[in-house]
Amino acid sequence: MNNAKGKGLVRIIWNDTFLYTLLAIFIGLFAGAVILVITGFNPFEAYITLFSGIFGSFKNLMYAAQYATPIIFTGLSVTFAFKTGLFNIGAEGQYIAGSVMALAMSLLVPLPPGLHGIFCVLMGGLAGALWGAIAGALKAYKGIHEVIVTIMLNWIAFYLSNFLVMSPAFKKPNSTASMTIAASSNISTEAFRPFFGPVKIHWGMLLAVAAVIVCWIILNQTTLGYRLRAVGFNRHAAEYGGIPVGRSIVMSMGIAGMLSGFGGAVQVLGVVEKLTQLAAQEGYGFDGISVSMIGGQSPIGALFAGLFYGGMKYGGSKLNIIGAPSELVNVIIGVIIYSIAIMGAFRALARFLMEKKEKKEGI
Secondary structure, three states, X not given: OHHHHHHHHHHHHHOOHHHHHHHHHHHHHHHHHHHHHHOOOXXXXXXXXXXXXXXXXXXXXXXXXXXXXXXXXXXXXXXXXXXXXXXXXXXXXXXHHHHHHHHHHHHHOOOOOOHHHHHHHHHHHHHHHHHHHHHHHHHHHHOOOHHHHHHHHHHHHHHHHHHHHOOOOOEOOOOOEEOOOOHHHOOEEOOXXXXXXXXXXXXXXXXXXXXXXXXXXXXXXXHHHHHHHHHHHOHHHXXXXXXXXXXXXXXXXXXXXXHHHHHHHHHHHHHHOOOEOOOOOOOHXXXXXXXXXXXXXXXXXXXXXXXXXXXXXXXXXXXXXXXXXXXXXXXXXXXXXXXXXXXXHHHHHHHHHHHHHHHHHHO
């Protein structure tokens, strides 16, 4: 009996994704410390500077939350698709589609304050959903892998954004940026400015938290979530069970795209307030892949991983104070992701060997 309990405890610990994520974070921080020592910096001083840049004041925390908001959306987008058996590399393109649509609706459709911002965010989500659904439809009905399609759609969205920003309808005269969004569509609030100064607090932050909760409920508590996950787990079995597989794939990619579109919309309407002509993609969608992995492909995990990622990125900018490169944060996050991937492979192998041994002992 004790032996059985011991095996059960080992299995619980072994399958605890949270513990392995914490271990991966520790490995990443340790790797960062080694690099700091090699390059002649004091790791204790560097990490004190890094974390005080996040937790040193409530204003710093809000800056980190502001940075984290769009990547929570894109991380949630990647997570939702993964939970339904799809790999959404296209969060970047869906994010761009949402940001462009939000800007267009802000400048071209006059509406009263309050209602205008809500309308623009919803239209941004709709644009992202359409961008995702295109990949879903090609996957479902033409058998084209979603990774290939979404990568191509990322570049289409990127160049389309640059084209529209420089078009007469949106371009600011004598500039490489668009006109500023209409004041009526701005979703940030001035109420906290006396406390946080230039930090832009906007209700898109609350929308990100609400999206996490809604996605968790859909995936775990609804028939729709069961159908989407069933298709991802075994497409042929789901089809045999009467689930419309093609429609489910399109819907899953559409929902994932909508989440990324929301991220682009709230960033434009609440923070940057315009779009610029870019030489390269900004990377919010690819950051979302990292957030999804660190969060263990869980909606709740995506929220906390997004906050961690945003905090590290913002706190990392403070490393310049001691002369250390802010790129160290990218190294730390990269090591964390590789650690999670490697440990996942070892866990899968160990699980296979453990099950094989138990079957042999059962015989």
